[in-house]
Structures are given as structure tokens and as C-alpha cells.
Amino acid sequence: MQSPSRSLTGQMPTSLVDGSAVLIICGALVAVVAVAGTAVTGVSAPMVAVAFGVLIAIGEVVRLRLPGDRVQAPIGMAAALGYALLSYVPGEGRPDQSIVQTIAVTSGGMLVGTLPYMLAGRPPELESIARRVLVIAGVSAGFRPLVGDDRIYAWLDSYPPFLVTATVLAGAAAWVLEALLAAGVPASRQVGPFWALVRNEFAAYLGIGAAVASTGILIPLAIWQVGLWALPLVIIPLLLAQLAYRRYAGIRRTQDQTIRALSRATEVGGYTETGHARRVTELALAIGRELGLTDERLRLLQYAALMHDVGQLSLADPIPGGATVLTSPERRRRIASLGAAVVRRAGLRAEVAEIVEAQVEPYRRPHQPDDASVPLESRIIKVVNAYDDLVGTATSEDARLEALERLRLGMAYEYDPRVVAALARVLARAGLITH
Amino acid sequence: MPKRATLIYVVTLGAMAAAISVLSLVRIERLTDVLLFALLTYAVEMLKRRIGSGMLASMSSVVAVATYPVVGPWGGPILLTGLLPNRSKMRIVNRIFNVSQGIICTFVGGLVYVALGGPVGSISADEFPEILIPVTAANFVWHLGNFILVTGVLRIEIGMRLVGALRSVLPEVMGAFLGYSYLGFLLAILWLGDVGVFSVILLLPPLLAANWAFAQYGEEQKAHQATLQALAQAIETKDLYTRGHGERVSRAARILGAQMGWDGDRLEAVAQAGLLHDVGKIGVPTRVLQKDGKLTEEEYDAIKLHPLHGVELVGDIAFLEDARAGIMHHHERYDGGGYPSGLAGEDIPIFARVLAIADAFDCMTSVRSYRPARSVSEALNELIRCKGKHFDPKLVDLFVAAIRREGWAPAPAAPAVPPDAVAAAYDHDDPTQPPPVEPAEPCGGSEAT
Numbered sequence: 001m002q003s004p005s006r007s008l009t010g011q012m013p014t015s016l017v018d019g020s021a022v023l024i025i026c027g028a029l030v031a032v033v034a035v036a037g038t039a040v041t042g043v044s045a046p047m048v049a050v051a052f053g054v055l056i057a058i059g060e061v062v063r064l065r066l067p068g069d070r071v072q073a074p075i076g077m078a079a080a081l082g083y084a085l086l087s088y089v090p091g092e093g094r095p096d097q098s099i100v101q102t103i104a105v106t107s108g109g110m111l112v113g114t115l116p117y118m119l120a121g122r123p124p125e126l127e128s129i130a131r132r133v134l135v136i137a138g139v140s141a142g143f144r145p146l147v148g149d150d151r152i153y154a155w156l157d158s159y160p161p162f163l164v165t166a167t168v169l170a171g172a173a174a175w176v177l178e179a180l181l182a183a184g185v186p187a188s189r190q191v192g193p194f195w196a197l198v199r200n201e202f203a204a205y206l207g208i209g210a211a212v213a214s215t216g217i218l219i220p221l222a223i224w225q226v227g228l229w230a231l232p233l234v235i236i237p238l239l240l241a242q243l244a245y246r247r248y249a250g251i252r253r254t255q256d257q258t259i260r261a262l263s264r265a266t267e268v269g270g271y272t273e274t275g276h277a278r279r280v281t282e283l284a285l286a287i288g289r290e291l292g293l294t295d296e297r298l299r300l301l302q303y304a305a306l307m308h309d310v311g312q313l314s315l316a317d318p319i320p321g322g323a324t325v326l327t328s329p330e331r332r333r334r335i336a337s338l339g340a341a342v343v344r345r346a347g348l349r350a351e352v353a354e355i356v357e358a359q360v361e362p363y364r365r366p367h368q369p370d371d372a373s374v375p376l377e378s379r380i381i382k383v384v385n386a387y388d389d390l391v392g393t394a395t396s397e398d399a400r401l402e403a404l405e406r407l408r409l410g411m412a413y414e415y416d417p418r419v420v421a422a423l424a425r426v427l428a429r430a431g432l433i434t435h
Numbered sequence: 436m437p438k439r440a441t442l443i444y445v446v447t448l449g450a451m452a453a454a455i456s457v458l459s460l461v462r463i464e465r466l467t468d469v470l471l472f473a474l475l476t477y478a479v480e481m482l483k484r485r486i487g488s489g490m491l492a493s494m495s496s497v498v499a500v501a502t503y504p505v506v507g508p509w510g511g512p513i514l515l516t517g518l519l520p521n522r523s524k525m526r527i528v529n530r531i532f533n534v535s536q537g538i539i540c541t542f543v544g545g546l547v548y549v550a551l552g553g554p555v556g557s558i559s560a561d562e563f564p565e566i567l568i569p570v571t572a573a574n575f576v577w578h579l580g581n582f583i584l585v586t587g588v589l590r591i592e593i594g595m596r597l598v599g600a601l602r603s604v605l606p607e608v609m610g611a612f613l614g615y616s617y618l619g620f621l622l623a624i625l626w627l628g629d630v631g632v633f634s635v636i637l638l639l640p641p642l643l644a645a646n647w648a649f650a651q652y653g654e655e656q657k658a659h660q661a662t663l664q665a666l667a668q669a670i671e672t673k674d675l676y677t678r679g680h681g682e683r684v685s686r687a688a689r690i691l692g693a694q695m696g697w698d699g700d701r702l703e704a705v706a707q708a709g710l711l712h713d714v715g716k717i718g719v720p721t722r723v724l725q726k727d728g729k730l731t732e733e734e735y736d737a738i739k740l741h742p743l744h745g746v747e748l749v750g751d752i753a754f755l756e757d758a759r760a761g762i763m764h765h766h767e768r769y770d771g772g773g774y775p776s777g778l779a780g781e782d783i784p785i786f787a788r789v790l791a792i793a794d795a796f797d798c799m800t801s802v803r804s805y806r807p808a809r810s811v812s813e814a815l816n817e818l819i820r821c822k823g824k825h826f827d828p829k830l831v832d833l834f835v836a837a838i839r840r841e842g843w844a845p846a847p848a849a850p851a852v853p854p855d856a857v858a859a860a861y862d863h864d865d866p867t868q869p870p871p872v873e874p875a876e877p878c879g880g881s882e883a884t
Contacts, residue, residue: 090560160629211641218637222621225628227560233621236614237641244648251655257752258662265669268744269717313669317721347661
């Protein structure tokens with residue numbers, strides 16, 4: 001059977017270039033050129049380079065996987081940024097490392113830091129490393145010449161606020177650049193409108209990105225005062241942030257798994273068909289992305305889609321055939337409100353219960369305008385649920401087209417035309433239907 | 436109203452703090468710095484109130500120890516801003532106590548810092564690494580003083596013991612101590628540097644991000660607990676008599692786990708396993724669960740599948756790794772006569788041996804449609820009688836000792852079951868009265884099929 005899940009989340013056949021591959025190739029090119037260049041010209045201030053390289057590698061080892069599968073290495077990135085923005089080291093004087101050396105130390109440290117993962121057979125996350133290397137390359141290209149040029153450096157050095165301003169601006173640029181590069185990958189896969197993807201990346205990156213950027217700015221400022229001893233000290237606040245994020249990401253993962261277990265309870269109990277909740281959730285999320293929902297709303301949609309049939313647990317025995325599109329509206333409405341009660345008891349956000357409850361409502365009624373009280377998330381679940389029931393176990397394209405046609409016939413009241421159109425786009429992009 | 440002794444204690448501390456403050460204000464040379472520090476303390480207090488304490492809880496102490504390299508031991512008065520009127524509902528006695536103990540700790544820590552040769556007024560690269568000695572010692576003294584003074588008031592108020600308290604909070608205190616001490620030092624370095632107060636603002640984003648993530652963690656944790664309970668309750672509509680069974684088994688498993696010396700994640704895992712041990716009953720047809728009469732072989736086989744259904748359900752929840760074996764094997768018997776695998780003795784995973792006892796104990800002390808509840812001591816005697824047959828004898832002894840010491844609140848005498856509800860005439864957990872398909876021979880003989 002052709003599983004829609006892989007095609008829905010993986011690379012889309014219609015996209016010409018894959019952002020991830022482009023990013024990795026560019027990062028690898030830059031890293032190779034930088035390492036080769038440094039090998040030819042030699043390393044300046046090797047002690048400083050080694051200290052930063054080690055910290056970058058450690059930062060890479062303790063990297064984080066944040067909700068939404070976003071891989072971050074806050075400590076490694078802050079250290080690399082600090083190295084790129086270095087402007088004075090007590091005892092060493094002006095750090096005159098070149099742009100290529102900065103990039104070489106960064107990419108070298110990050111690759112060393114990812115070795116333990118590769119040895120343990122875990123993914124090396126080259127994409128996120130390439131992203132960081134490219135950001136550092138951009139920042140060094142802008143900032144290193146200021147320190148390297150005698151006249152400019154003398155001018156900056158004559159009045160510390162100039163140097164501080166330049167450092168802060170470069171750090172802020174890194175923040176924006178990393179969010180843009182991160183958004184580029186999903187954007188190249190066309191999993192939704194470009195502006196929505198950029199907005200989601202920025203929102204996800206806001207907090208930890210600000211923490212990374214400000215630490216990267218602090219590193220050169222603190223090194224002015226006390227030399228390299230400042231490095232471990234400056235990392236402390238970021239370390240606290242990283243620990244807190246790690247715990248948060250951990251509990252989020254566990255919570256997702258537990259909700260998935262709860263959604264499977266209906267399958268184990270024989271109330272619904274195996275895999276139904278999972279398929280509905282994946283397709284609903286793809287449509288939600290297609291319609292440009294925020295991460296926050298996608299998460300509500302995910303939980304509501306997983307829980308959309310959970311109300312059946314409150315029935316003593318399964319209804320024959322499950323709560324499919326083929327049962328009566330009253331029955332489905334009762335299951336939806338029982339499900340909303342379970343969702344409320346399960347400590348999920350109130351919106352999830354509202355979405356589950358409204359999933360049976362038509363998006364408008366005869367002689368009435370579009371019913372704004374039915375959330376978009378409910379409309380998505382309604383359409384996807386019906387689609388999954390109509391296709392059933394069939395694997396042919398004809399079955400999918402026929403199901404889509406049945407949904408189109410219901411667009412006057414039952415199924416929101418925007419959602420049906422988005423479903424058709426998602427299916428077409430995944431190669432499951434041809435126009 | 437606080438006790439008289441508490442009042443005397445607080446007033447004494449307050450008087451000491453007042454004396455230190457007066458002395459400090461006379462000795463202070465860098466008045467601007469002290470004022471800025473005081474402002475920072477006030478800002479931290481306000482911020483705490485705005486966004487909830489979380490990680491910011493210790494931030495006033497961080498600011499306090501940051502004054503050492505700037506003004507030596509005379510930085511205590513900056514904490515006086517904590518007395519300023521604000522919207523917090525904290526009693527004035529508590530506020531005076533907090534501020535006073537902070538001032539005393541700051542002063543004593545500062546004396547240690549100066550005595551060990553910590554530089555005051557400027558920090559340069561030449562002073563490293565020797566400077567770490569006075570910094571570390573001063574911070575240690577600060578936190579020790581804080582701990583002693585706080586335990587003092589708790590001892591007067593609720594009779595807490597110093598040594599026990601130290602043991603329970605030590606790991607947490609040490610972690611905070613290491614992280615926050617050097618954070619205060621970093622603040623001092625930046626403060627004394629060329630860029631000065633501005634660079635301190637750059638410390639805020641990581642701390643705020645940490646605080647945000649910490650608060651999110653707390654909320655998710657709460658939600659997750661509720662979700663687990665909802666999962667455990669998923670079976671209760673099918674089986675009204677077992678309402679609250681999961682939570683009580685969880686409580687009993689926790690008691691036994693603690694008696695075995697478990698703590699932290701392990702104890703948490705066994706409690707979760709107890710909560711979810713019967714969740715697989717969702718896969719058993721309702722008519723079998725509610726059958727009022729003898730079970731056929733097939734029906735009993737369907738019931739015996741519930742541990743496997745349970746594992747199937749929770750299989751993807753990563754943190755339940757250990758709990759999984761407990762759920763899978765909680766119906767094994769020590770003599771090898773249980774299901775689903777017929778394991779015996781120590782081959783049965785330890786979590787499963789714990790759950791078997793907790794499960795049977797709650798079943799016996801609960802009302803069933805076919806029999807009244809037993810008393811706690813009767814149930815304990817029954818456990819002892821089935822030692823070595825049903826249950827791990829060592830664990831039974833530990834459990835009996837723990838329950839006799841701590842007591843047990845059994846299930847409510849009459850569960851809220853609607854009068855027309857169908858109730859089963861058996862309970863698969865009941866060791867004294869196995870489902871009527873079996874030869875009715877309590878815990879003797881082998882039930883292996």
C-alpha cells in the first residue's frame with residue numbers, strides 16, 4: 001500500500017531544488033575552502049583559536065532538538081559568533097585572524113562535535129551545521145575586515161561605543177540571517193506559503209536566537225576585560241537557558257507520545273480502524289501548513305486531529321464501522337462532544353476541545369453566511385476525516401479522485417471549499433493524484 | 436499570626452541587618468554603583484512578580500554577590516529595596532525576614548571575599564585564576580548562611596530538622612550554587628568593565644529565555660500528568676467498579692518503591708506503571724469485562740491478553756521504558772503460574788513484582804459486586820499467606836511493613852455505580868477469588884494453561 005505519510009512529509013517531487021541539499025553543499029564548499037586556506041596561510045593566535053574551537057565542539061555535542069524538529073546548538077553558535085566578533089584579547093592584542101580562519105575554526109569545531117553522534121549511528125544533522133557555518137561566514141565577512149584594517153580599527157578603538165555598536169549590529173544580523181536560512185529549507189519544499197514559513201521560523205527562533213545573539217555579543221566584550229577566562233563564565237546564562245529548553249523539549253516530546261497513545265486507545269479497543277488517527281493527523285497538518293497556520297495553531301490542530309475519535313471511548317461498545325462519515329449526524333455529534341469532554345479532562349488546551357466539538361458542524365447553513373464560529377482547524381479535520389473514510393483501504397488513484405469528488409459535491413454546506421482545494425493541492429504535490 | 440519565637444528570631448535578624456546596613460552606608464565609597472545595584476535588585480523583584488519566579492528566584496542573590504568585587508562587603512543595603520511597598524501579598528514579617536537574612540549573608544560572604552584577598556574596584560586578566568578562590572568561597576558562605584537562617588525559621592515554625600533538610604535539598608542547592616555563583620561574578624566583571632551597565636542588559640535575553648522555557652516546562656508537566664490520568668481513565672467507562680483503581684495502585688506502588696529505597700525517576704516510573712497497568716483492558720470486549728457469570732475459556736484468554744494490549748498502547752511513550760516490563764508482566768506469579776509468559780521468581784521484572792502486590796492489595800480492599808471489601812489488615816494477611824506463591828516474599832515483607840507504618844486509605848466503601856449498571860461477577864486481579872473459569876483454589880496450585 002502506498003503510504004501517504006512519507007510522501008506528505010518528505011521531499012516534494014515538484015520542487016526543483018531542495019533547500020536542505022543546497023544548504024549542505026554551500027556549507028561544505030565554504031568549509032573546505034576555509035580549511036584549505038587556513039592550512040596554506042597558517043593559524044594566527046593558535047591558543048585563542050583552540051579555546052574557541054573546543055567550546056564550539058562542546059556546544060555541538062550538547063545540541064538541542066526543539067519542538068518542530070528544529071536542531072539548535074546554542075552554546076556552539078554563541079561561541080562561534082563570539083569568535084567572529086572578537087576585537088581585543090588582553091595579552092594577545094588585536095586578534096587578526098582572517099575570515100577563512102574564523103570559518104575554519106567554526107566548521108572544524110562543529111564537525112568534531114558531531115563525530116560522537118555519527119559514531120553512535122545517529123544523524124549528523126549536517127543541515128543545521130551548514131546553516132550555522134554559513135551564518136558565521138556572513139558575519140565574519142562583514143566584521144573581520146573592520147578589525148583587520150589598521151585605520152578602521154584605530155578609529156573604532158578610539159571610542160569604545162563605536163566598537164560596541166558594530167558588535168551589537170553584527171550579532172543582530174546573525175540572528176536574522178539564521179532565521180532566514182532556516183526558513184529557506186521548508187520554503188524550497190513548498191510546504192506552505194513562504195511568508196507563513198518565515199514567520200513560523202522567526203517565532204520559533206525568537207527566544208533562543210536572542211539568547212544566542214546576546215551571548216555572542218557578550219563574549220568579545222567580556223574578553224576585553226579578563227581575557228579567555230571570560231569564556232566559561234559568559235556561557236553560564238546560556239547554559240541555564242539550554243538546560244531549561246532541553247527539559248521543555250523533553251516534556252513536549254513525552255506529551256506528544258502520550259497523546260498519541262491516548263489516540264491509539266480507540267484502535268486497540270476496536271472502535272476505529274488501525275492507523276486512521278495517524279493518517280488523519282498527517283494529512284490535516286499538511287493542509288494546515290498549506291493554509292499558512294502558525295506553529296501554535298498547527299499544534300492545536302495536531303492534538304485535535306489525534307483526538308477526533310476519542311469520544312468513542314465513552315461508549316460501552318464500538319459502533320459498527322466506527323464513527324465514519326457514513327454514520328448519522330446525531331451520533332457523530334454525540335461522539336464529538338464526548339470527545340471534547342475527554343480532551344478537557346486530559347489537560348489539553350481549551351481550544352483543542354472546541355476544535356474536536358465543532359468538527360461535525362457544517363461550515364455554513366442554508367441561507368446563512370459562512371459560520372465564523374466553526375474554527376478552521378475543525379473544518380480541516382472534518383474534510384480529512386471524511387476523505388480518509390471515503391478512500392478506506394483502497395490504494396488506487398481513482399479511489400482518491402472519487403473521494404475528492406464526493407467532498408466537492410458537499411462544498412455547499414459541509415466542506416469548506418478552501419480546505420478541499422488545499423487537500424487537492426497537497427495530494428497533487430505528493431504525487432498521489434494527477435490533475 | 437506568626438509564633439512569638441518566630442517574631443523574636445526575625446526581630447533579632449532585623450536588628451543585625453539594620454546595624455550592618457548603617458555600617459555599610461557609612462563605609463561605602465562608590466555610591467552611584469550601590470544605587471544602580473539597588474535599582475537592579477528592585478527591577479529583578481518586579482520582574483519576578485510580573486512573570487512568575489521560576490529561574491529568576493535566585494536572581495537577587497546573584498546581584499548581591501556581584502557587589503563583592505565592586506564595593507567589597509558593604510553591598511548589603513542594596514537588598515533594602517525588597518522592603519519597598521509593592522503589590523505582593525507577602526506578610527511584612529516575611530519580607531523583613533527575607534531582606535534581613537539577605538543582608539547578613541551578603542555581609543558575611545563579603546568579609547570572606549576580602550579576607551581571602553579578592554580584589555575590590557577592578558578585575559583584570561592578571562588576577563585569574565587565583566581570584567576564583569575568594570569568589571567561590573564567598574558564594575559558598577553566602578548560600579550556607581542563607582540555608583542556615585532559612586532552616587532556622589522553618590525549625591521554629593514547623594519543627595524541621597537541619598540535617599534531614601540538608602540532605603533533601605543538597606543536590607538542588609549545589610547545582611544552583613555552581614551556576615548562579617559564577618553568574619554573579621560575571622555580572623561584576625561586566626559591571627567593572629569599560630562598557631559597564633549596558634553590557635549587563637545583554638545578560639537578560641538568555642535569562643529570560645531560560646525563565647520562559649522553565650515556565651513552559653512546568654505547564655507541560657501538569658498537562659502531561661492530566662493526559663496520563665485520562666489514558667488511565669479510558670477503561671473506566673467499560674468497568675465502573677474499577678474507578679480509581681489505577682491511581683490507588685500507583686499510590687501503593689510508590690509506597691513499596693520508596694520502601695525499597697527508590698527515588699527520583701525510578702519511583703516516578705513505577706508510579707506511572709501503576710497508573711497505567713490495566714490500560715490494555717480497553718482491548719478486551721466490554722461484554723467479557725462485565726460478564727455476570729462463568730467465563731468460557733476463550734473469554735478468559737481474551738482477558739489474559741490485556742497486559743499485551745497495554746504494552747501495545749504505551750509502547751511509544753519513551754519515558755515509560757521501565758514501566759513497560761511492569762505492565763507486561765504484572766500478572767505473572769512468583770511460582771510461575773501467571774500470564775502472559777509464565778515467568779517465575781526473579782525472572783519476573785522487578786516492576787512487575789511490585790505491581791502484582793499493589794494491584795492485588797487494592798483489589799482486595801475494594802468492594803466488588805460479588806463480595807464486600809476486606810479490611811487493610813485482612814488484605815495484608817492474605818498477601819503474607821500468598822507469599823512465595825503469588826508474590827515475591829521479600830517485597831511482601833517490605834510492603835506489609837510500609838503499610839503498617841504509614842497506613843492506607845482504601846477505595847471508598849460504595850463506588851458511585853448507577854443502579855442499572857452491569858457489573859462483572861469476577862475481578863481478574865483478585866488473588867483470593869480468581870475468575871470462575873478457574874478451579875476456585877485461592878493462590879494454591881498452578882494456573883498455567
